[in-house]
Amino acid sequence: MSRQFFRFALAAFAAGVVLAHAPALAADAAKGKAAFMKYGCWQCHGTEGQGSAITSAGKVLAPDPLPLETFAAFVRSTDRAMPPYSELALPPADLADIHAYLSSIPKAKDYKTIPLLNQ
């Protein structure tokens, strides 16, 4: 086997390893949106994490959600108005996707940048 072929094979193998693992590692905002609906978070927090007008019904989660670790710790261990979700009820990958979804929600524009609202 030539040295060049060996290098090629090694590179192809490495690329395969990276590609095969990418979906498992990267949190996915689109999947997170589906999970946010599936696990019922939207019922209290609104479909975009905007929270509820009834303050006891669900806090604002987006834009700018808590950092993932704090976010996850709360969801796992809350014992107040929100029911806790164990890893059995809500797998860590789905929780990371939910966090990615909430992180992907853009901030509302400053009204000053919208011409129609400044006439």
Ligand code: HEC
């Ligand atoms: C039954 C209604 C309800 C459901 C369903 C619900 N939440 Fe909540 N959530 C709340 C309430 C109420 C609070 C405020 C609780 C508190 O301060 O103790 C809260 C707080 C939070 C917080 C803390 C926010 C902060 O800034 O302190 C996070 C994070 C959160 N929820 C995520 C989720 C996720 C993710 C889901 C779905 C897996 C979910 N919640 C489902 C009612 C709900």
